[in-house]
Amino acid sequence: MKPLLEIDDVSVHFPLRQGFMQPGLTLRAVENVTLSLQRGKTLAIVGESGSGKSTLGYSVAGLRKPTSGAIRLNPQRQSERGSGGIQMIFQDPFSALDPRMMVEDIVAEPLRLGETAFARKERRAKVAEVLEQVGLPADAANRYPHQFSGGQRQRIAIARALIGDPELIVCDEPLSALDVSIQSKILNLMDDIREKYGISYFFISHDFGVVRHIADQVAVLYLGRIMEVASADDIFSKPSHPYTQALFEAVPRIGRGRRQKGHALKGEIPTPLNPPSGCVFHTRCPRARENCAKVRPKLEPAPGRPGQLAACHYKD
Numbered sequence: 324m325k326p327l328l329e330i331d332d333v334s335v336h337f338p339l340r341q342g343f344m345q346p347g348l349t350l351r352a353v354e355n356v357t358l359s360l361q362r363g364k365t366l367a368i369v370g371e372s373g374s375g376k377s378t379l380g381y382s383v384a385g386l387r388k389p390t391s392g393a394i395r396l397n398p399q400r401q402s403e404r405g406s407g408g409i410q411m412i413f414q415d416p417f418s419a420l421d422p423r424m425m426v427e428d429i430v431a432e433p434l435r436l437g438e439t440a441f442a443r444k445e446r447r448a449k450v451a452e453v454l455e456q457v458g459l460p461a462d463a464a465n466r467y468p469h470q471f472s473g474g475q476r477q478r479i480a481i482a483r484a485l486i487g488d489p490e491l492i493v494c495d496e497p498l499s500a501l502d503v504s505i506q507s508k509i510l511n512l513m514d515d516i517r518e519k520y521g522i523s524y525f526f527i528s529h530d531f532g533v534v535r536h537i538a539d540q541v542a543v544l545y546l547g548r549i550m551e552v553a554s555a556d557d558i559f560s561k562p563s564h565p566y567t568q569a570l571f572e573a574v575p576r577i578g579r580g581r582r583q584k585g586h587a588l589k590g591e592i593p594t595p596l597n598p599p600s601g602c603v604f605h606t607r608c609p610r611a612r613e614n615c616a617k618v619r620p621k622l623e624p625a626p627g628r629p630g631q632l633a634a635c636h637y638k639d
């Protein structure tokens with residue numbers, strides 16, 4: 324069956340201007356990314372800050388045109404209720420909701436109904452329906468964002484995403500601005516929604532606990548490139564790429580207390596303005612040998628693991 328989403332060799336570059344008469348620079352935020360996502364599944368994107376996760380998410384959501392490559396959505400249902408397609412949820416539910424708009428107007432925004440009396444009635448009914456789906460009272464519609472907590476605001480953002488009957492929701496760190504006590508509630512809500520409405524998630528997160536819980540597939544980005552992509556089970560139990568291994572080692576296990584500064588990943592991430600030659604990870608890689616600086620490794624199956632792809636000359 325055709326995947327719901329196909330990301331085909333996508334690159335996103337930002338041209339940066341320098342001073343007068345100086346050559347322009349190109350920031351390579353996303354480089355040659357190819358991924359696909361099956362209907363009803365969750366693909367998580369992980370990687371350090373600056374690895375290009377959000378930029379890729381914006382492109383998937385149609386908010387940033389790729390410099391090259393293609394993003395295809397193969398929708399199945401013909402939505403009779405809204406725009407269908409793709410919606411996006413952002414990290415910070417405080418800045419994502421316009422403080423001057425009433426919740427009803429915020430949530431109904433993707434609908435683009437007319438201004439007839441019938442449309443207004445229909446709009447009110449749809450808003451009440453999605454507010455109920457996310458566990459908010461119907462009278463929330465007549466209030467303003469500042470009257471809600473962070474968790475409730477994220478529910479409002481989810482309601483807005485749901486109202487257009489999307490097949491895919493791009494979620495950019497949807498839990499990380501919330502109190503830990505609220506995170507699991509929102510995560511459970513997102514689980515329920517996926518199950519009930521057959522929605523797929525393109526889920527950006529740096530929290531491996533969350534990723535383990537929600538993801539079917541995981542893609543690891545570093546300097547805009549895919550280092551490894553595999554099922555969540557495989558990638559957590561036997562990561563193949565040295566970057567994936569280092570990334571996971573840098574995270575405290577349950578019971579080891581709060582995040583310790585990662586020991587496994589030494590040094591700073593190189594600048595995407597001038598990424599290293601060959602394998603972009605070679606400057607920090609414990610396994611790097613001479614050819615790693617020269618030859619860019621292809622994303623290929625790890626030995627004996629057909630479904631697990633890693634871009635490394637010396638993958639496990």
Ligand SMILES: Nc1ncnc2c1ncn2[C@@H]1O[C@H](COP(=O)(O)OP(=O)(O)OP(=O)(O)O)[C@@H](O)[C@H]1O
Pocket residue numbers: 337350351352370371372373374375376377378379595
């Ligand atoms: N509009 C922009 N103009 C120029 N550079 C940008 C722009 N947006 C992002 N970048 C750069 O692209 C690279 C990738 O950024 P991006 O925000 O996608 O990474 P990320 O993995 O989502 O990081 P974080 O986890 O911190 O959100 C970074 O080097 C960033 O500075």
